[in-house]
Amino acid sequence: MARTLAEKVWDAHVVRRGEGDEPDLLYIDLHLVHEVTSPQAFDGLRLAGRPVRRPDLTIATEDHNVPTVDIDKPIADPVSRTQVDTLRRNCEEFGVRLHPMGDAEQGIVHVIGPQLGLTQPGMTVVCGDSHTSTHGAFGAMAFGIGTSEVEHVLATQTLPLRPFKTMAITVDGELAPGVTAKDVILAVIAKIGTGGGQGYVLEYRGSAIEALSMEARMTICNMSIEAGARAGMVAPDETTFAYLSGRPHAPKGEEWNAALENWRQLRTDEGAEFDAEVHIDATSLTPFVTWGTNPGQGLPLSERVPDPEAIADENERVAAEKALAYMDLTPGTPLRDITVDTVFLGSCTNGRIEDLRAAAEVLRGRQVAKDVRMLVVPGSMKVRAQAESEGLHKVFIAAGAEWRQAGCSMCLGMNPDQLRPGERSASTSNRNFEGRQGKGGRTHLVSPLVAAATAVRGTLSTPDDLF
Amino acid sequence: MPVQLTAHTGRVVPLRRSDVDTDQIIPAEFCKELTKTGYAKGLFAHWRARGGFVLDDPARAGASILVAGRNFGTGSSREHAVWALRDWGFAAVVAVDYGDIFLRNALKNGLLAVALDEGSVAELADRAEADPAFELTVDLEGREVRAPGFRRSFRIDDRARWLLLNGLDDIAVTLGRDDRIRAYEQARPDWLPVVGR
Numbered sequence: 001m002a003r004t005l006a007e008k009v010w011d012a013h014v015v016r017r018g019e020g021d022e023p024d025l026l027y028i029d030l031h032l033v034h035e036v037t038s039p040q041a042f043d044g045l046r047l048a049g050r051p052v053r054r055p056d057l058t059i060a061t062e063d064h065n066v067p068t069v070d071i072d073k074p075i076a077d078p079v080s081r082t083q084v085d086t087l088r089r090n091c092e093e094f095g096v097r098l099h100p101m102g103d104a105e106q107g108i109v110h111v112i113g114p115q116l117g118l119t120q121p122g123m124t125v126v127c128g129d130s131h132t133s134t135h136g137a138f139g140a141m142a143f144g145i146g147t148s149e150v151e152h153v154l155a156t157q158t159l160p161l162r163p164f165k166t167m168a169i170t171v172d173g174e175l176a177p178g179v180t181a182k183d184v185i186l187a188v189i190a191k192i193g194t195g196g197g198q199g200y201v202l203e204y205r206g207s208a209i210e211a212l213s214m215e216a217r218m219t220i221c222n223m224s225i226e227a228g229a230r231a232g233m234v235a236p237d238e239t240t241f242a243y244l245s246g247r248p249h250a251p252k253g254e255e256w257n258a259a260l261e262n263w264r265q266l267r268t269d270e271g272a273e274f275d276a277e278v279h280i281d282a283t284s285l286t287p288f289v290t291w292g293t294n295p296g297q298g299l300p301l302s303e304r305v306p307d308p309e310a311i312a313d314e315n316e317r318v319a320a321e322k323a324l325a326y327m328d329l330t331p332g333t334p335l336r337d338i339t340v341d342t343v344f345l346g347s348c349t350n351g352r353i354e355d356l357r358a359a360a361e362v363l364r365g366r367q368v369a370k371d372v373r374m375l376v377v378p379g380s381m382k383v384r385a386q387a388e389s390e391g392l393h394k395v396f397i398a399a400g401a402e403w404r405q406a407g408c409s410m411c412l413g414m415n416p417d418q419l420r421p422g423e424r425s426a427s428t429s430n431r432n433f434e435g436r437q438g439k440g441g442r443t444h445l446v447s448p449l450v451a452a453a454t455a456v457r458g459t460l461s462t463p464d465d466l467f
Numbered sequence: 468m469p470v471q472l473t474a475h476t477g478r479v480v481p482l483r484r485s486d487v488d489t490d491q492i493i494p495a496e497f498c499k500e501l502t503k504t505g506y507a508k509g510l511f512a513h514w515r516a517r518g519g520f521v522l523d524d525p526a527r528a529g530a531s532i533l534v535a536g537r538n539f540g541t542g543s544s545r546e547h548a549v550w551a552l553r554d555w556g557f558a559a560v561v562a563v564d565y566g567d568i569f570l571r572n573a574l575k576n577g578l579l580a581v582a583l584d585e586g587s588v589a590e591l592a593d594r595a596e597a598d599p600a601f602e603l604t605v606d607l608e609g610r611e612v613r614a615p616g617f618r619r620s621f622r623i624d625d626r627a628r629w630l631l632l633n634g635l636d637d638i639a640v641t642l643g644r645d646d647r648i649r650a651y652e653q654a655r656p657d658w659l660p661v662v663g664r
Contacts, residue, residue, distance in 0.1 A: 058662060144544040144568055145571070148576065194486055199567060315485045434491060
């Protein structure tokens with residue numbers, strides 16, 4: 001029977017098919033761990049006297065809490081420091097490899113997995129973090145789990161799960177210059193809504209997706225969760241294989257050939273049926289920004305702040321009213337007139353080398369506007385080193401931006417990188433929730449290109465506005 | 468630790484909001500602890516700080532069922548959101564639907580998160596707003612939500628229900644399939660990556 005990509009990956013991981021109403025028991029190929037969602041899971045193992053079943057399929061890093069300055073000093077916030085120290089003790093006790101703050105391979109958990117070549121096509125990948133969907137860019141089935149499930153995977157390397165529904169998101173045509181993966185995914189979420197993907201794994205396909213780099217595909221899959229989906233996937237192709245080839249944990253020699261043969265089968269079969277389908281015309285897309293307090297509340301940057309009165313659905317109207325009140329925006333205001341005081345370039349959505357290159361290209365020879373603070377936070381120490389080898393850091397520093405160490409940083413403000421109450425950011429991260437980047441802070445989600453142009457003008461802008 | 472329960476009866480906090488993300492339920496700064504308890508102070512902390520939030524209405528003190536709207540618990544996978552609701556004293560949530568990860572987390576911790584249609588949820592919120600003494604029963608065994616003149620059945624994951632009704636340890640149940648896990652592991656392809664130390 002013709003199967004979708006997601007169904008093929010699922011079927012290859014069934015340890016035990018559920019009988020009757022039972023879920024399937026699914027094997028997990030890679031478990032990523034970080035300091036925030038793991039301490040209670042390790043405690044649970046200790047209480048029950050259970051070991052980590054497969055430390056060789058488990059890897060940890062410090063990302064959510066770590067500061068992005070003075071990383072050679074102890075973490076100033078004692079609570080953050082304790083959480084990081086606890087991860088170090090747990091990894092030592094249970095034999096899990098850890099990349100701590102300051103390590104050359106440290107970084108955001110979803111940046112380091114692909115970078116090390118640990119994320120590969122057809123695998124199942126989990127992490128106690130909703131943006132685990134990022135890894136689906138390789139044709140892996142990757143999804144976020146809570147701490148109880150982290151403990152379950154540590155103890156058993158499996159999860160009992162019911163099959164996800166499948167949704168095809170087909171993006172055909174060529175993206176216009178200046179329109180990026182971030183604009184595609186923000187448009188997708190605005191179209192299907194923050195709950196539109198509930199219970200689904202999304203498969204992104206079509207000529208516009210096939211033309212994207214791995215970094216760009218990761219940006220798209222990363223935000224699948226913002227449409228409520230369990231996971232997002234892209235079928236692996238030559239772009240995927242070229243990215244993987246030669247990475248530290250990619251297969252070598254004969255194993256590479258065997259893997260490649262398997263990976264080439266990981267495509268949705270002709271005639272396979274999806275539970276739902278969405279089509280998007282890539283040529284119609286333009287730079288996209290959010291105006292509200294969830295990632296579905298977005299519009300092309302050329303438009304105006306919407307008028308809630310014009311929204312027919314009562315739930316959405318009330319949500320828009322609350323969002324505009326929180327964001328302190330007036331209906332009808334051109335989005336281009338919105339002034340920001342902070343620009344954040346980074347996160348597991350847009351903290352990879354291509355994102356930094358794109359932003360640096362815009363900033364080269366230009367200055368960050370007076371009264372605007374711009375933070376550039378590489379997704380990993382490897383990304384940081386790569387950027388420095390290309391001289392990108394000099395461009396950022398010359399423009400007046402702050403060049404930081406790697407971590408989650410202002411995406412969620414668990415470290416000192418936060419918005420103050422009432423501050424407004426243009427951010428390349430993934431969530432514009434109330435207070436996400438700091439209590440009382442206001443967030444507009446944007447692409448790296450829009451972030452850089454906005455930093456120069458001080459109002460939401462595209463690079464075209466700079467000429 | 469496994470939780471065993473069959474049904475819960477309590478008074479209601481009507482929330483009247485859709486798309487309540489887990490960053491609202493518990494902001495990140497409260498997620499730095501090492502325990503599964505002690506999160507009540509973080510529950511809806513930013514909204515409560517603005518004053519006038521329904522949770523702090525004295526008439527709602529001791530209420531143990533939260534009635535929300537569409538798409539409750541979206542966003543971050545933080546299980547702290549469930550721990551905070553439970554620590555505050557909530558035993559059940561009734562909403563139209565849920566973020567997938569939140570729902571799994573809730574049922575793992577014995578927080579009875581059940582879904583009813585939009586009209587029924589609105590009716591419950593109306594009645595709770597009109598009468599703070601209004602009581603609701605969420606019956607896991609009978610799969611229904613009940614109040615005087617109100618009876619609706621809900622869907623729930625059968626396995627989660629079975630684990631909760633019997634107070635079973637999910638991990639122990641899975642480890643009971645160890646022979647199958649071992650067999651699967653032996654057949655995994657050689658090229659798959661191992662992390663190493």
